Amino acid sequence: MSYAGFLAALRAEGLTVVEVKTNGKSPASHNRNSKGPFGPVHGVLLHHTVTKGSANTVETCRKGYEGLPGPLCHGVITKDGRVHVVGYGRANHAGLGDDDVLQAVINEKPIPADNEANTDGNRHFYGFECENLGDNKDPWPAAQVDAMVRAATALLRAHGWNKDGKEAISVIAHAEWQPGKVDPRGPGYPGHAGIRARVAERLKHPASWSADAPSKPSTPQTPPKEDGMPSAKEIAEAVMAYKIDDPRTSGTKYVEVKDVLWWAGADSAQANTKVKDLEKQVKNLTDLVTQLTKTKEK
Structure with missing residues (x-):
């Protein structure tokens, strides 16, 4: 050497x-x-x-x-x-x-x-x-x-x-x-x-290795499910499939929770559309009033 x-x-x-x-x-x-x-x-x-x-x-x-x-x-x-x-x-x-x-x-x-x-x-x-x-x-x-x-x-x-x-x-x-x-x-x-x-x-490591260097963190693993305990996914699916009174029929029918949530979302979307239509109509009326006022002043 x-x-x-x-x-x-x-x-x-x-x-x-x-x-x-x-x-x-x-x-x-x-x-x-x-x-x-x-x-x-x-x-x-x-x-x-x-x-x-x-x-x-x-x-x-x-x-x-x-x-x-x-x-x-x-x-x-x-x-x-x-x-x-x-x-x-x-x-x-x-x-x-x-x-x-x-x-x-x-x-x-x-x-x-x-x-x-x-x-x-x-x-x-x-x-x-x-x-x-x-x-x-x-x-x-x-x-x-x-x-x-x-x-x-x-x-x-x-x-x-x-x-x-x-x-x-x-x-x-x-x-x-x-x-x-x-x-x-x-x-x-x-x-x-x-x-x-x-x-x-x-000698088992590269020359740059240090014994006190932190080891590379291992990839986190999903903990095993305990016997008899449902997973989070299973619980969510069970809740969504649970049947409750149909709010549209005063309790004469039963529907699943997921359907009620869908209706709520659909109703909300429909309401938002109506509000936007009303806002548009109000704006049109406001513009018309403004135009008529200017014509009268002339």
Whole structure:
């Protein structure tokens, strides 16, 4: 995947991406490629930083520190949910890990316990360092966890990993890769399996999907009629067919309600016609009187 494709995948998943330059240059050229290969890439590795403060965290991951030069990951996910891209290519984040774990990721099979450190992880994994003290007390904000899920999903989606819709094996925690590591951990972190479950759910939807988005309202359905209860239509038909005394014959005949209503409407229409005829006659007489008056004045 190209650097441009990497950024596009993250942004398509709804993430706010910040590119952090080194010596005025794009993160695309900031890497450890001179120290070893990058690729083939098979998955995403999540870490916690054991740092405090977003600016300090991003800068540490960009430049590294004595004995471990940067970049220390590809993206830093701060507590506000933003992804700060600090490098692209080989990065010092995964270190040596278990070859059985890597094989499980490649085969998309359940992750075994890590008990060896014999395989170069920097070559095979994208890395996201996530701002947290790592003391198992510092809480993980929901926005940050959501960004972790989206970042992992973006790359799984772009590579076509875990298409079967089951557990998203292609995203693992540092604790599952290298013996002795414990990250990520802490209050609010849903657990490694929990992260994978959320990623798997996102993969079932378009990249623009949000778990908290309101669902499309379903088409209203007519509630079923209770046993023994007539419908509104049946009641109306029964009323219209009900027979009452014929008002024209002083009760000597019976007629249906609908006929009486029709007569009332017909009588009303006939009355309206007569009124209009009378109005026309009055107007004609008025015009005639006016004309006669003018003739007399002359």
